[in-house]
Amino acid sequence: MVKSAFFAASAALSAASEVFVMLPLDTVTSGGALKDQSGLGYQLDQLKNAGADGFMADMWWGVTEPSSKSYNFDAYKDLVGMAKNRGMKVQFVTSFHQCGGNVGDECNIPVPGFAHGTNGIWYKDQDGNEDKEYISLFADNVTIDGRTPLQMYSDWFGALSDAFAGDIGSTITELQVGMGPAGELRYPAYQLAHWSFCGVGAFQVWDDHALASFTSAASAAGHSEWNSPPTDAGNYNSQPGETSFFSSGYKSDYGHFFLDWYFQSLKNHGNAVLGSARAVFGNRLALAAKVSGIHWWYKSSHHAAELTAGYYKQMGVILTRSLLRCLRPTTQQLISHVSR
Numbered sequence: 206m207v208k209s210a211f212f213a214a215s216a217a218l219s220a221a222s223e224v225f226v227m228l229p230l231d232t233v234t235s236g237g238a239l240k241d242q243s244g245l246g247y248q249l250d251q252l253k254n255a256g257a258d259g260f261m262a263d264m265w266w267g268v269t270e271p272s273s274k275s276y277n278f279d280a281y282k283d284l285v286g287m288a289k290n291r292g293m294k295v296q297f298v299t300s301f302h303q304c305g306g307n308v309g310d311e312c313n314i315p316v317p318g319f320a321h322g323t324n325g326i327w328y329k330d331q332d333g334n335e336d337k338e339y340i341s342l343f344a345d346n347v348t349i350d351g352r353t354p355l356q357m358y359s360d361w362f363g364a365l366s367d368a369f370a371g372d373i374g375s376t377i378t379e380l381q382v383g384m385g386p387a388g389e390l391r392y393p394a395y396q397l398a399h400w401s402f403c404g405v406g407a408f409q410v411w412d413d414h415a416l417a418s419f420t421s422a423a424s425a426a427g428h429s430e431w432n433s434p435p436t437d438a439g440n441y442n443s444q445p446g447e448t449s450f451f452s453s454g455y456k457s458d459y460g461h462f463f464l465d466w467y468f469q470s471l472k473n474h475g476n477a478v479l480g481s482a483r484a485v486f487g488n489r490l491a492l493a494a495k496v497s498g499i500h501w502w503y504k505s506s507h508h509a510a511e512l513t514a515g516y517y518k519q520m521g522v523i524l525t526r527s528l529l530r531c532l533r534p535t536t537q538q539l540i541s542h543v544s545r
Contacts, residue, residue, distance in 0.1 A: 259294030404442035
C-alpha cells in the first residue's frame with residue numbers, strides 16, 4: 206500500500222519535475238575561487254543543450270566564512286552569473302560539514318577554524334573517538350567564539366540572503382540545508398575511518414554535552430538509574446547478534462527510552478536549523494533536507510544500522526512529519542502520500 210502510494214505520488218509530481226545536475230564537490234576551491242571557469246562554462250553549455258534546467262552545487266561553510274562573521278561568496282556569485290547567462294537555475298547545498306572523509310569526497314575543506322575553539326563540541330563514540338566532520342547537535346547551544354552553532358548557521362543564512370538578494374527565488378530556486386555529516390540529517394555512526402560494511406555502526410553520545418542531556422532526560426522521566434547510554438551495543442563493525450543491545454536490549458523499557466531520546470534529539474536539531482533558514486528566507490525559495498539511505502540490516506527487526514544513525518520508529522514517516530512545516534510544498538505533497 207505504501208509503495209503504490211509512493212509511486213502514484215511520484216507519477217503525479219513527475220510532470221512538473223525539473224532536471225538539475227550536481228556539480229563536482231571541488232567546483233569551488235578551498236581558497237574560494239572557481240577551479241576551472243572556462244571548462245565549467247563548456248560543461249554548462251552542454252547541460253543546457255541537453256535540456257537540463259539547472260545545476261546544484263555545494264556552498265561550503267569552510268570556504269564562505271573563512272573567519273568569524275566575515276563572508277566570501279564571490280565564487281558562488283560567479284556560478285550564479287554563469288547560470289543567468291545561460292537561462293539556467295541554481296540549487297545550493299548549505300554545506301556546514303567538512304568535505305573529506307566520505308565516499309567520493311574530492312577535496313579537503315574542514316569546518317571553519319573559528320568553530321574549533323571549544324573542546325567537547327564534536328560527536329564522540331564510546332571509545333573516545335571524535336568526529337570533526339560536523340559540530341555535534343548536542344553543542345547546538347554551546348557558545349563558541351562568542352556565538353552558538355545555531356547562531357552561526359542563522360548568521361550565515363542572513364549573509365547568504367544579503368549577498369544574493371536579487372537572485373533568490375528567480376535564479377536560485379532551492380536550498381538543500383545541510384544538518385549533519387555528508388550534509389545528511391543523521392549521526393556519524395558509520396565513519397569510514399572505523400567502519401566497514403555491514404557493521405552496525407556506533408552510537409555518537411559520549412561527549413559531555415550528550416551525556417548531560419541523556420542523564421537529565423532520564424532523571425526527568427523518573428529513571429535516574431539510567432545514567433549511561435548503552436555499553437553493550439558493540440562497535441562499528443559488530444554484527445547485531447554479537448551484541449546484547451541489538452539482540453534484545455533495544456526492546457526493553459530502557460532501550461525504547463534511549464532510542465526515543467536519541468531520535469528526538471536529531472529531530473530537534475533538524476527543526477532548529479531548518480527553522481533558522483525559514484526565518485531568514487521565508488517563502489522566497491524552496492528548502493530541502495537530506496536523509497541517508499541506510500539499507501544494511503533494514504529487513505531485520507532491530508534495524509541496527511538505522512538506530513545508530515538516529516533513525517527510529519518508521520523514520521521516513523515520523524522524521525518528515527516533524528520537519529514538514531519547514532520543507533518545500535512538493536516535498537510535503539509527496540510525503541503526505543507516503544505517510545498514509
